[in-house]
Amino acid sequence: MLKLNIAPEKIGQARGYAKQIAESFDWLFKGYSSVAIERTILRLMGMDGAIEGGEPIPNLVVDHLKEKNILNRGVAYWVVNAMVAKGMSVQEVGDAVAQGDLDLSQVEKADDKLVLAKLDELVVKSLAHIKAQKGFRDNKFAEYGPRRRPALYVIVATGNIYEDVTQAKAAARQGADIIAVIRSTAQSLLDYVPYGATTVGFGGTFATQENFKIMRKALDEVGDELKRYISLTNYASGLCMPEIAAMGAIERLDVMLNDAMYGILFRDINPKRTILDQYFSRMINAYAGIEIQTGEDNYLTTSDAIEKAYTVTASQLINEQFAYISGLKPEKMGLGHAHEIDPTIENSFSYELSHALLTSTLFPTAPTKYMPPTKFASGNIFKTNLMDAMFNFIGQVTNQGVQLLGMLTEAIHTPHLADRALAIENANYLFAATKDFAKEITLDPDGFINSRANEVLDEATKFLQRVSEQGLFNAMRNGEFADIKRPEERGKGLEGVFQRDENYLNPFMEKMKEELGLNK
Amino acid sequence: MLKLNIAPEKIGQARGYAKQIAESFDWLFKGYSSVAIERTILRLMGMDGAIEGGEPIPNLVVDHLKEKNILNRGVAYWVVNAMVAKGMSVQEVGDAVAQGDLDLSQVEKADDKLVLAKLDELVVKSLAHIKAQKGFRDNKFAEYGPRRRPALYVIVATGNIYEDVTQAKAAARQGADIIAVIRSTAQSLLDYVPYGATTVGFGGTFATQENFKIMRKALDEVGDELKRYISLTNYASGLCMPEIAAMGAIERLDVMLNDAMYGILFRDINPKRTILDQYFSRMINAYAGIEIQTGEDNYLTTSDAIEKAYTVTASQLINEQFAYISGLKPEKMGLGHAHEIDPTIENSFSYELSHALLTSTLFPTAPTKYMPPTKFASGNIFKTNLMDAMFNFIGQVTNQGVQLLGMLTEAIHTPHLADRALAIENANYLFAATKDFAKEITLDPDGFINSRANEVLDEATKFLQRVSEQGLFNAMRNGEFADIKRPEERGKGLEGVFQRDENYLNPFMEKMKEELGLNK
């Protein structure tokens, strides 16, 4: 059996540091909220839409409360108060605020009991819908059978949601298990979620609720034909993490890119804002049965995959601990890593095997997300296809959860229709060819693969210890991660973080925590 | 360490049967000769050329003696007798016979001592040249370093020797270690060797001495530039086995396709003729330091690679024993096998690994020749390239001697210039990536790979036992090999086999046997 020789205590130690790092944020999770979290509450209550010019109603409502200096109590109270006081629906309140017809700070205070009752009604209804979506998914998997492992994950990235649908359906029929709709680059940095169906964008089109709905419908149709549930992925990361998570929960996405630190490190979003938002965002994912995926591959697109292998391991362990805090189960933690070793070096296969095995050893039940070669992909499509084959070989023998298929045209363009079919064929061939190979072999206990994995884990442990000693925010300030300095008081979106007052209400979070058993 | 668990006694048993099979041909080797052997003697003495119409002089001389019913004494005596009696050179004798100007049966008998002395002079001179060629090769390897293992072996097959030269030189510069010049199909069936440089042919151009010379010169030039000795391969098999071997020895080919049974099974050449010719042919190869390659791949182009895997093993063992009898050392036995398993079956990688390991386990010092996927290659060049990658992976980890590179266009055309470069790149990438992987792993002793290899060996042993009980010729008559019946008294070229009389002379064979230590 292909297995690493790693002392369980060593793993325990690394995990312990990561736990310490993640568990030091109680002050933040309990004491703060953000504009994104508040907009999420509005969306979960059922508020939607945008004004001409594109600004979403939830943004306008939150901005309004902020302007009135009463956001610290949370949107939930103010909006429901207006609903009760004025007998309006959620949407009517939102539209009226957006039109400037309603000043929430001026609405007479309704009876607190009535407000709470109304709120409860909204929460129950909303969470019932999400639970129904989860149930629907669970039933489909029960009916059609579970997802294969490694699952075949392909991206569509035409920049036009309708063209994406064609490609996604074709991909599903070609054998894909999971379709990821790549979003227009740097949507992370938008402090709102665009509205409606979109046909433009940059290397992808926007993550919008309508786009989610369109793609979900298409995949449900094709999935029923194929008698296979086709999973849908999009990105939560960025300034709207919890909002997009909520939209995904509502529209039944199945997988969400959701990394606890990606925004900070790779998008210069404020650390406080990110850690806070990811907390609620992941809780929604957990509640909705959505599998998250983390972005460790990003460490290796700029740094060397051997030298910086430990950063992947360290990040995975931190991501895991933050995920636990939000109520995610290991079965839903798609921790990331990537096959980015220079193909010209000797024994690149053994290096990669060692790194990939380390990931599946540390997270045996997680549907780990294995990213393909990208950095060393070249215009030589034949060679890139071979690199993808080695990647698929390793994905199969190390039992990765999700194989994010490499494209032979990685260095040239976002995938063409035929590129995806060739990628699926590549994976199917390699997976079948090496199906039980892992059962056949044992690693030399003192060999390179074992010692390399131990070395990476050691480096990661040392690193996590250093970070836990400094505290995550200080470590980021000091440039410990990805060689970039990210001070706590800098970065985008800090102004959207606020302290809760003693009357603050986030009834969704409370209910979810309760149901997820997070109130111990 | 990647190693099979096979009981040495089991291997010994299989080898024992093969030995019995091969060693039962003393009567043939001692009592018979063939027209091809006689032509070879003439060529080794220095006779060459062809008449208008293309018939080679050596053929005309042998036919002449046959017609005169005096061939049983061997050409050597008659030609040298004429030389001594008439004071002619070898070539003059040949030309005169060809022109009908000389009847060798009518030449007065010269003093036997003089004839033998002249003969000896010719033999010494000729073998000195061959030894010099061998020495040249040995020196080049000493100077530039030994061939890598697996060596990169590519074919050129344009059908035009000059176009072949361009492609061969380019291939050498791209990294090839061995160039095989594919010959026009079914040259096997010609009972003469065409003459001169040729620019036509069918999936290759003819094996001629001039073509050998042209290609040798080109490869020497490029090799000196690259500081790498580039080996040259062609085919001996067929009705001219020893003749072509002699030409290869003279022109310094380094590798020769030379299978003891190919001609019988796959070309319907007479069994006696083939076994007899291969004996002398291989002796020449051995003397000249030429590495032979056998054609076990042919079993799998028509039969199933799993079902008929044992035929490959059995044939390798028989080929090995015949090679020993001709004085070949294991280091020069390029026994063949092929990666021909249906890529759609599960665990094709493990199957292939098992079969390839069996070959390198049975013949650890032999420069085994590993043939690529061909049968399941399709017009999908991207997929074929992947199959070639798996083949290269296995070639590296099982330490094959020679990797006959697969082409991504295998199902379409004989290789284009760029196809070969992509094939070399594929091999170089896979070889480097998996360089020391075999050192890292151990096989499960009771796993599939081990038991599969044992199973194949068992089947081969049973088969060899059956053949040894019947005798090779009877087994062939009964269709034991490749499902084809080949009776001893049928097949092409039988009329070219004759019994030696008591005065028969083959001074080259005698000298070689002596020097190769085959006279014990």
Next chain:
Amino acid sequence: MSKIDKTQIRPYGDTLNDGRMQFSFSLPVPCDEQGKEAARQILVKMGVDDIDVCYMNDLHEGFTHFIAYGNTSASVDLTQINVKVVDTNVMDMYENEDFIDEQIGRTITVIGACIESDAHTVGIDAIMNMKGYNHRYGLERYRNINAINMGAQVPCEELLKKAREENADAILVSQIVTQKDIHIKNLTKLMEMAEAEGLRDKMLFVCGGPRLSHELAVELGYDAGFGTGSYSTDVASFISITLAERMKK
């Protein structure tokens, strides 16, 4: 996605009618910017634009390999394309045997061969041998087909001689090697000889091979042609249905 106009079909990369194609070829030019520009211009001359020569590799001896993407302006009218295809129903072996019993009422004789220089028997064997191919038995196994497989490198003369002797209902010819269009030459030769000998209309002439299509076969005067991925069932069905029809006339 916009609607597809069947009269103007163009290649599709990731957007309808983008015309995107991939090219790979070698040129006798140096591996440098001048060579790369030569590669681009070859494509320009072929009506390609928006060209991205994304890879070049020195093949040595003065040659360079290029990989490129570009948009072609070429389009075809799908509605005007009518290819001849074998359109008889496909029956499995048992159905076919019954069909022969009922509609023909006697055993059919079929003679197969790889003709002339071609020695690739795997294809014709896949069609004819007992064992068959991909879970379809070959013609030899059909209860009421007398299948004679002459094997490799059969001269046209011999094939026709045998066909006459056996009073064949159909001749099956395989041609795998296509270098320098040798398959066309060989197939043409057989057909001309058959016509000269007056055999053409006495039996069905069927050919097959990886580069053969029904269209091409018909062009060469054959009754049917079968390419890559054909099965015994396709051929057997074609033969028995066509024979039955001819008998009716």
Next chain:
Amino acid sequence: MSKIDKTQIRPYGDTLNDGRMQFSFSLPVPCDEQGKEAARQILVKMGVDDIDVCYMNDLHEGFTHFIAYGNTSASVDLTQINVKVVDTNVMDMYENEDFIDEQIGRTITVIGACIESDAHTVGIDAIMNMKGYNHRYGLERYRNINAINMGAQVPCEELLKKAREENADAILVSQIVTQKDIHIKNLTKLMEMAEAEGLRDKMLFVCGGPRLSHELAVELGYDAGFGTGSYSTDVASFISITLAERMKK
């Protein structure tokens, strides 16, 4: 092999001037003989003959993927192709440092950035960062180069502002994303702004990226362009030699 006629360069498969090329493309056609014929006809319209559509695969949703080989009749005259290339000598870091000392006599200031929407910094970092790329140190390490790397997604305005402030000798712009020709648009924008601000002739403008060539760069008004596989040494040499030449004038 026959002699190559440089005025009539054609693709080479395995015989001079055979014109053989490989094609791969998808069409919105069914995966059948009609679709295959459509694929063939696309190639015919592109001037290709002797076409072998050797593979087709159903991509579903009405599309089919084809792989084909064929002979193009296109040829180019290599003697007429003159591409502009950066032709300054390439010095290593130490030589270059000495050259700057001797020929320029002061520290050079170079400002780099990925402009506008582009966030791919690996390329410009390879040129500029201390560490460098493939055993060549980046410009930051050059003793007498003041290298300022502004990083990702820098608006043109900011880059030019910085260049003015720092009195830059050269600007280095990276453009990796090329979808919908965004790189052309961004590079044009920068150049137009530089001209409007009167900065164009005050400094060298150099750009780079995988789809950029010197030829294209010059067309867009830049002094030089560097594609895939460029090194810091190429760029540094170009800058110092060109600056030194300009100083002489």
